[in-house]
Amino acid sequence: MPVPHLDLSSFGLPDILSLEEPSPGYPVIRISNPFADACIALHGAHLTHFAPQGEEPVIFTSQDAVYREGKAIRGGIPVCWPWFGAHPDGKKNLPAHGYARTTFWHLVSVKNDASGTHLLFSLPPQADKEQGTKLSATLEFSIGQTLTLKLTSNNISQNTQRFSEALHTYFAVDDSRHTEVSGLDGDHYIDTTGDKETRKTQSGPVGFPGEIDRIYHSSSTLTVREQTKPRAITINKDNSQSSIIWNPGEEKGSAMGDLANDEITRFICAESANVREQSIELAAGASHTLTFNISTQA
Numbered sequence: 001m002p003v004p005h006l007d008l009s010s011f012g013l014p015d016i017l018s019l020e021e022p023s024p025g026y027p028v029i030r031i032s033n034p035f036a037d038a039c040i041a042l043h044g045a046h047l048t049h050f051a052p053q054g055e056e057p058v059i060f061t062s063q064d065a066v067y068r069e070g071k072a073i074r075g076g077i078p079v080c081w082p083w084f085g086a087h088p089d090g091k092k093n094l095p096a097h098g099y100a101r102t103t104f105w106h107l108v109s110v111k112n113d114a115s116g117t118h119l120l121f122s123l124p125p126q127a128d129k130e131q132g133t134k135l136s137a138t139l140e141f142s143i144g145q146t147l148t149l150k151l152t153s154n155n156i157s158q159n160t161q162r163f164s165e166a167l168h169t170y171f172a173v174d175d176s177r178h179t180e181v182s183g184l185d186g187d188h189y190i191d192t193t194g195d196k197e198t199r200k201t202q203s204g205p206v207g208f209p210g211e212i213d214r215i216y217h218s219s220s221t222l223t224v225r226e227q228t229k230p231r232a233i234t235i236n237k238d239n240s241q242s243s244i245i246w247n248p249g250e251e252k253g254s255a256m257g258d259l260a261n262d263e264i265t266r267f268i269c270a271e272s273a274n275v276r277e278q279s280i281e282l283a284a285g286a287s288h289t290l291t292f293n294i295s296t297q298a
């Protein structure tokens with residue numbers, strides 16, 4: 001697909017917006033305002049950087065990430081849509097986690113106000129190769145003291161449609177082995193690490209001694225805490241019934257070509273989602289919006 005033409009000058013915010021190109025024909029929008037710095041790639045409407053002014057980055061992106069059409073960026077916030085993991089009908093020719101993260105989106109509008117900078121992206125419906133024109137999506141980012149994402153799915157067909165979604169957020173940490181996620185105590189989850197999935201119940205915070213890959217049934221607010229830092233990160237969400245907690249661990253992480261070996265412990269994923277039994281069934285003409293925001297506390 002040709003790269004959509006991107007002319008930031010039409011938005012009239014030259015002090016806030018600039019364009020970068022990590023590889024030719026692969027535009028990334030840098031947003032720099034009094035509250036924070038952020039970068040969003042047009043490919044996947046994929047946020048690759050967010051740091052409140054004066055703070056260390058909140059979001060991790062790998063130094064070995066590949067910036068190429070059809071390949072998801074390792075790190076940032078991949079948009080997994082309209083399915084999560086393998087295709088629900090087992091279609092092996094279709095990419096894991098859907099096609100939204102491997103397609104160029106359109107930048108529809110940019111607005112700046114007292115709370116920050118707001119960018120609206122839309123996913124071209126023709127990208128829905130398999131499902132025709134059944135679902136369309138928009139994603140709105142607000143870059144302020146907090147980072148907010150609103151992923152809206154619209155059923156543009158005449159029939160009920162089922163879909164899954166995850167904002168697959170990679171949080172930057174000093175060492176995952178000394179990091180905990182709290183807010184899931186007592187919640188049920190599916191552990192997907194073994195040969196066979198097992199159903200368990202969380203007790204206390206989630207730690208990352210090695211590989212962790214869990215799908216929680218949870219709509220709770222989560223907190224990421226590192227032993228080495230006073231800063232805590234809070235994840236608030238709306239219309240999200242699933243949280244996926246993931247780090248590949250040493251064995252799987254070192255097999256990833258787009259992740260450096262010393263980066264495996266430099267992130268943890270806490271994903272705001274609706275997957276598996278919590279997938280969304282959308283009536284004809286209806287819309288659904290998953291919202292989440294990230295804030296830091298010193």
Ligand SMILES: O=P(O)(O)OC[C@H]1O[C@@H](O)[C@H](O)[C@@H](O)[C@@H]1O
Binds near residue numbers: 096213214244
């Ligand atoms: O390598 P990908 O396709 O970006 O997926 C990364 C991980 O994404 C997580 O959401 C899944 O729970 C993991 O099972 C998966 O390995």
